[in-house]
Amino acid sequence: MARSCGHCGRTIEEKEYGVVNLKDGQCVCKDCADQTRILYPYRYVKELRESTIAKEYTKLKNEAIYGMTVGTNRIDPLTEMTLEEFKSALEESQKAAEAQAALYDRAKAVIEADHVRKYYINIGSSEKPKYNKRKVYGVFGKVIHGELITGAEVVVSHKDRDYSAKIWELQDWDGTGHTGMPVGKATAGKLVNMLFEQEMNFVFPGDTLIVR
Numbered sequence: 236m237a238r239s240c241g242h243c244g245r246t247i248e249e250k251e252y253g254v255v256n257l258k259d260g261q262c263v264c265k266d267c268a269d270q271t272r273i274l275y276p277y278r279y280v281k282e283l284r285e286s287t288i289a290k291e292y293t294k295l296k297n298e299a300i301y302g303m304t305v306g307t308n309r310i311d312p313l314t315e316m317t318l319e320e321f322k323s324a325l326e327e328s329q330k331a332a333e334a335q336a337a338l339y340d341r342a343k344a345v346i347e348a349d350h351v352r353k354y355y356i357n358i359g360s361s362e363k364p365k366y367n368k369r370k371v372y373g374v375f376g377k378v379i380h381g382e383l384i385t386g387a388e389v390v391v392s393h394k395d396r397d398y399s400a401k402i403w404e405l406q407d408w409d410g411t412g413h414t415g416m417p418v419g420k421a422t423a424g425k426l427v428n429m430l431f432e433q434e435m436n437f438v439f440p441g442d443t444l445i446v447r
């Protein structure tokens with residue numbers, strides 16, 4: 236039986252990405268769920284888990300950590316809500332978003348930077364890797380206000396001057412895997428990786444990036 240989003244009513248495709256199953260058996264689509272992330276973000280809990288791969292590779296058999304690996308559990312607070320509770324959470328979140336908008340006068344989006352990662356792009360094959368001179372940098376962070384889109388220009392201000400760069404690819408990083416999901420936009424409360432085709436050595440943890 237086809238399901239539909241309990242909030243916007245849109246038909247949900249089979250295996251659609253980011254659908255949230257609520258406590259009462261109803262569900263909401265990713266777009267609707269994302270509007271509440273400003274107040275109800277995903278939480279991540281690290282735990283030690285048994286791993287057969289780790290067992291093969293761990294040499295220090297006397298260590299307590301033998302055969303274990305660190306896994307990530309993602310906790311979604313929305314799954315603890317009924318549809319009614321989700322609707323009031325959404326209203327509450329919209330008010331919080333308005334308050335943030337008043338705080339960040341006219342900014343289209345505001346992101347708090349976490350860390351910067353440099354990517355080496357392999358233009359060869361997996362057997363014969365060949366690394367390009369082209370630089371790709373990922374800036375991880377959290378959207379704290381507004382809507383961030385691919386192609387947006389982010390600005391960070393330091394004492395000496397303003398620095399800016401254009402987002403080449405935007406990835407939703409709210410996942411438990413090792414890769415992000417490329418997306419066209421991300422709203423407040425989402426963890427993102429912004430990829431840039433230029434060096435991003437002017438971004439530091441805790442910096443505020445602004446899209447005007």
Ligand SMILES: [Zn+2]
Nearest residue numbers: 240243264267
């Ligand atoms: Zn929806």
